Amino acid sequence: MKKLLSSVAVLATFAGPAAAQDDPLKIGAALYGLQAEFMQIWAEAAEQHPAVQSGMVDLTIFDGRYDALVQQEQFETMATQGFDAAIFAPIDVEAGAEAVRIAHEAGIPVIGSNTQVNSELLTSYVGSDDTRSGYMEAQMVLEAIGCEDGGNVVIIEGPIGQSAQVQRLEGNQRALAECPNVKVLEQQTANWSRAEAQTLMENWLTAHPGEIDGVIGQNDEMALGAIEAIKAAGLNVEDFAIAGIDGVTDALTAVKAGEMQSILQDARAQAQGAIDVAIAAATDGDYEPQSDIWTQYPEMSWEGGEASYYDVPWTPVTADNVDDLLATRQ
Known part of the structure; x- marks a missing residue:
């Protein structure tokens, strides 16, 4: 584009x-x-x-x-x-x-x-309704890793204090409450930035080797940054359940490639x-x-x-x- x-x-x-x-x-x-x-x-x-x-x-x-x-x-x-x-x-x-x-x-x-x-x-x-999208994307990740089986996820947030961050987190947490066996290992803002999200994910992969099963990215850019970090670490993206929000062009391409899920915000x-x-x-x-x-x-x-x-x-x-x-x- x-x-x-x-x-x-x-x-x-x-x-x-x-x-x-x-x-x-x-x-x-x-x-x-x-x-x-x-x-x-x-x-x-x-x-x-x-x-x-x-x-x-x-x-x-x-x-x-x-x-x-x-x-x-x-x-x-x-x-x-x-x-x-x-x-x-x-x-x-x-x-x-x-x-x-x-x-x-x-x-x-x-x-x-x-x-x-x-x-x-x-x-x-x-x-x-950002609360709704936050719930939907978290559900996508939880369904992929298995709610009853348990597992570990990380949440990459938008700018703290923006309504989308506040409401999408509320939706994320609502879905997570329905899967008490799933643990949130890390949760931090990357300010809607792909580059910041990549750095976060690189750090988390180092801190939790082999432990992260899912990535809840509160927008597509940050989910895409997580994907780049996973690839850079020599790991298989398909081993992670990853979701974002917005339906930006690169995310659509990643969805088609089976690397992530997304929700279109019109x-x-x-x-x-x-x-x-x-x-x-x-x-x-x-x-x-x-x-x-x-x-x-x-x-x-x-x-x-x-x-x-x-x-x-x-x-x-x-x-x-x-x-x-x-x-x-x-």
């Missing part, structure tokens, strides 16, 4: 063709970071929203660089420049509340997407759904959504763009759908 954005960029503005109206809506998408593929897919999907392509929306993508203070400064920028709406994927569930407050005081509606913030001032949220649906909801919030009118994701997921009812929570479904990656998913990344 082409690399959409440089990880060092602070922001980039995507504009479609010549504006279809005199005053396009100014919408900012403040994303926690653009270094990894998942958020790059999210940003590319946002760029492809019909309202952005037509010029109805002037969309600015902000790279939060995995820093809550950077994200807060970006909201101050949106407040100063009079943005009409903001979409927020915060790095920290608690610290992000200040950014939402800044927008609220400036009269800017904030739509959450992908990661959550602990704020009653949020207008709406378009994302997926970045396109989250991004384009959030833009539709943001337009509805900014216009206070009878806006009809322009993205096709609402027909793709009919169980996610539009409700005039006024629902407080839009739950984008998870899709387990399987042998039956992996080729079709890979085809979308060409």
